[in-house]
Amino acid sequence: MVDTHKIMIVDDDPHICEIVQAYCEREGFLSAYSHRGTEAMKLLTSFEPDLIVLDVMLANENGIDWCMNARSYTNAPIVFLSSREEDEVKISALSYGGDDYVTKPFSPGVLMAKIKAHLRRVSTGRREQLLELPGLTLDFFAQSVNMESRTILLSKKEFSLLSYMAQNVNRAVSVDALFQLIWGTESVEDTRTVAVHISNLRKKIEADPAHPERIVTIRGTGYMLVARSAYAQT
Template sequence: MDTYRIMIVDDDPHICEIVQLYCQREGFESSYCHSGADAMMQLGSFNPDLIVLDVLLANENGIDWCKNARNYTNAPIVFLSSQEEDEVKISALSYGGDDYVTKPFSPGVLMAKIKAHLRRVSAGRREQLLELPGLTLDFYAQSVHMGSRTIFLSKKEFSLLSYMAQNVNQVVTVDTLFHLIWGMKSLEDTRTVAVHISNLRKKIEQDPIHPERIITVRGAGYMLVAGKR
């Protein structure tokens, strides 16, 4: 497997440097951010396998950041915090966190926890890839790989694409897509699906105006066409 990527989100530069140093010793690629806004911007480009996240960022709440990040990544999130209250721990783990380490912490213990989560990532990820010509869906990271590019999708966009990918070269009706994603009948509300398809095309098509991947079959629905390798 490729080198694991660890993203560190903490407003304390000293903490970031310590965790990054230990990551380097383990052969991991790492990157750090001091704010939630910077971390969210980096999330798509860095594509982390695991995130180390401070509960209390400067002027930000790490738990809220975690909740938002779960729309874009399934990577394990290990919280760091000086708060030991059970309420905070429960909240952090309930809203998308996978582990909770209190400060001051032992770097060795933190790395042991990180490696344990990465072992589970590795075991699960082997079974969570769907490969099509020129297009690979990563169900774990909720991302799409096209050549050297990694593209992150929203949950609804990924659900739409993954369903069509599992029915590649077959027409999928608007009603089917609507019911699959929103859990109800479309009641002829075709625009909702059309908007999400349009957003998806902007991310995976070379020319979204003249799509070659996701084509519209008039009067029927949409079809994901298998491309060339």
């Protein structure tokens, strides 16, 4: 069975939203739309789209800024849809997280062709973008973790921390290694920020964050991601 793709539309023009949604549904896609950036950000985390159609100019908001913020939560392709034709606007949109740019007035057929092309590109090698562990699956495309049929979105740093530990599962990883990997050797931040992010990560994936079983502290070293099979029988 093929999964149904989910398309999210962010445009302050209700008519545009309805047109794009109608064409999406004609293609068999699930779709949802929002007219405002703040509402759209909430929709992003609940709907978990496979692709986003985004207007450059939202009501009292900048779509490019919204795109930059959204990249903390999703790697889904973002296709800008805008009446702005200036090269500098297109360059900014594509430089700050956008994957494509379609100008208004637009052909719905051309937009659908672009959407399907991006979805095919994303689907290629999709299996290689999953890291499966007992009770835990990391999705490198969506920057999320799937646990017991639940999908949990993570920030970029949280996902980077978890993915590095997952690639070293059941092995202790030093705080210094995590810090250098995520923040870089030239960062001026304190290595204690690792503990803060680990704490936030535990709140999202641990049944009892105060008594973690997945991400355990290794005194004097750092942390270790424990695969479920390693503690399921205890």
